[in-house]
Amino acid sequence: MSRHTRRHIVTKMLPAMIMSGFWPSISRSSTPSMPDSTTTESGNTTAAPLRVLIGFSRHSASDDLLRAIEPELAAALGRPVAIELKPGDLGIKAVKETISSRPDGDTILVATFGTHAINPNIRPDLGYDPVRDFSPICLATRSPLVLGTRLSLGATDVKELIHLASQRELSYGSSGVGSAPYLAALLFQKTTGVKMVHRPYADTRKLYEDLESGALDLSFNNAASMLPLVRAGKLRALAVTTSQRCAALPEVPTVAEATNKAYALDNWLGLVAPRNTPMPVVMTLNRAIVKALNAPKIKAALAMNGIEVVASTPDEFSEYIAEEMAKWGWLGNAQT
Numbered sequence: 001m002s003r004h005t006r007r008h009i010v011t012k013m014l015p016a017m018i019m020s021g022f023w024p025s026i027s028r029s030s031t032p033s034m035p036d037s038t039t040t041e042s043g044n045t046t047a048a049p050l051r052v053l054i055g056f057s058r059h060s061a062s063d064d065l066l067r068a069i070e071p072e073l074a075a076a077l078g079r080p081v082a083i084e085l086k087p088g089d090l091g092i093k094a095v096k097e098t099i100s101s102r103p104d105g106d107t108i109l110v111a112t113f114g115t116h117a118i119n120p121n122i123r124p125d126l127g128y129d130p131v132r133d134f135s136p137i138c139l140a141t142r143s144p145l146v147l148g149t150r151l152s153l154g155a156t157d158v159k160e161l162i163h164l165a166s167q168r169e170l171s172y173g174s175s176g177v178g179s180a181p182y183l184a185a186l187l188f189q190k191t192t193g194v195k196m197v198h199r200p201y202a203d204t205r206k207l208y209e210d211l212e213s214g215a216l217d218l219s220f221n222n223a224a225s226m227l228p229l230v231r232a233g234k235l236r237a238l239a240v241t242t243s244q245r246c247a248a249l250p251e252v253p254t255v256a257e258a259t260n261k262a263y264a265l266d267n268w269l270g271l272v273a274p275r276n277t278p279m280p281v282v283m284t285l286n287r288a289i290v291k292a293l294n295a296p297k298i299k300a301a302l303a304m305n306g307i308e309v310v311a312s313t314p315d316e317f318s319e320y321i322a323e324e325m326a327k328w329g330w331l332g333n334a335q336t
Contacts, residue, residue, distance in 0.1 A: 047079030050285075051107045052271075053098055054083060055091025055115060056175075059204070061222045062110040065141060065269055068301060072292035077284075090178045091115040092126070099133050103274040105281035108137065111272045113180045117324035121331040122178055130321055134272040135282050138289045139312040139320050141302065142266045144240035145184045146226040147255065149218040150211050151236055158238050158258035161218070165194035173207040173219040176200045180267045183331070184220035184241050191261045211235055222267055223248065223306030240306075241265040248306035268310075268324075270317050282314055 050073075054062045066083050074081045086094035095115050101107035116130040147158070155161040164170060174181035182198065189196060199216060201207040204225065210216035212234050219226075220241060227248060229235045239255045240246045243264040255263040271289055273282060290311040292298065299309050312320070 047077075048106065049080040049082035050074075050077060050105075051082050051084055051101075053094040053107065053109045054085050055087060055094030055110070055112070057085060057087045057203075059225070061143075061224060061267070062112060062269055064224055065302075065307075066110060069289075069292040069295075069298055072295045072298060073288055076288035076291045090119060090176055092119065092128075095128055098272070098274055099128055101274050103135070103277040105273065105277060105285060108271050108273045108285065109134075111136075111270045111321075113183075113266070113268050113324070114178055116270075116272075116321050117328050118178050118180070118183055118331065120325060121328050124332075130325060131318070133275050135275055135277040136314050136317040136321060137271040137273055137282055137285050138293075138314065139268060139270040139310045139317040140289065140293060141307050142242075142268045142310055143223050143305075143307040144242040144246050145181060145220040145265065145267050146223050146230070146237050146246075146249070146252075146306075147184075147188075147218065147220050147239040147241070148211065148226050148230060148235040148237050150214050150216065151234070152214050153217055153236075155238070156236070158253070158255065161238060162192050162194055162259070165192075165196060169195075169197055170217040171197045171199050173199045173201050173210065173216045174221075175202075175204060175207075180222070180265070181220045183328070184265050186331075187263060187265060188220070188255065191255075191263050192259055208235075227305055241267070246306045248304060268320075270312075270321075272317075279314075286314055 052066055054060070054066065056062050063083070063085065070081045070083065086097060091112060091114055094109060098107060098109040111134070119126055120130050149155060149161065153164070155164050172185045174185060176182060177200065185196065185198070204221070207216065207219060208225070208229060211219060212229070223240070223246060226235065226237065230237045237249060237252045239253055239258050240249060241255055241264070243254065243256065245254060246252065271285070273285065293309045293311045302309060
């Protein structure tokens with residue numbers, strides 16, 4: 001076969017070869033934000049899943065948020081979303097796995113108030129930097145923690161709670177030193193001057209069981225898990241930790257209102273990728289996450305649980321993390 005004949009055959013085949021994906025590296029290099037793909041048994045090509053790592057257990061605030069937005073997020077990305085729970089050491093296990101992942105947009109992490117603001121200020125041997133080691137994607141949500149007590153405690157407002165705490169030893173539950181509920185209680189004690197006994201719980205369900213039974217006095221916990229119990233009349237809500245009242249609990253004052261002292265704490269969640277993730281990839285993820293969060297049914301469901309959708313840009317989230325790190329710097333000198 002002559003060289004001219006071979007060239008003619010290849011030229012005629014070229015459009016079909018491109019359309020069939022014979023040279024996938026060409027299409028991938030021209031669109032760096034597109035995910036890798038896999039082929040199913042039926043021969044259909046599907047996008048590889050986006051892995052979302054969560055450093056906490058099932059029904060944590062991080063897990064609940066991702067499961068709420070997962071269908072919308074998958075539709076916006078045009079690829080499946082695989083939620084992977086990696087509980088352990090207040091989220092640090094998932095953080096370190098994210099850091100060691102390839103910066104290709106296939107693995108991201110739910111960053112929390114704890115992993116990116118509290119832990120870095122109280123654990124000098126942490127092993128990661130919340131600013132240097134990540135590419136911020138989006139600050140997703142903010143919400144209050146609710147100061148909830150057992151019904152039999154005898155305190156119907158914050159002033160009565162402070163009086164009780166000055167008379168006898170009260171216990172408060174959290175998911176451990178470094179968690180947002182722990183910090184909220186620590187700040188409450190620092191602000192009001194009362195002393196309470198900390199009881200850490202590995203399982204939040206057990207914490208709520210002890211609150212309902214009277215074995216535990218109180219807890220500052222996320223609104224999404226606390227609100228159903230308050231509405232069912234099983235716990236009493238005395239205050240919220242944010243600077244403004246929560247629309248889902250309009251009759252409940254803020255801690256600042258109830259104490260006439262400076263007190264504000266936002267429990268927030270965001271999404272981050274490993275550092276050096278290309279900006280086109282980050283922006284593709286950001287647009288999909290923002291679209292999912294702003295879906296009317298998602299926003300309405302989150303609002304019912306006291307959760308505010310933020311849906312920030314990557315730059316806004318980067319600045320927010322740095323601000324939160326500085327805001328809670330005093331924790332390095334606090335008694336734990």
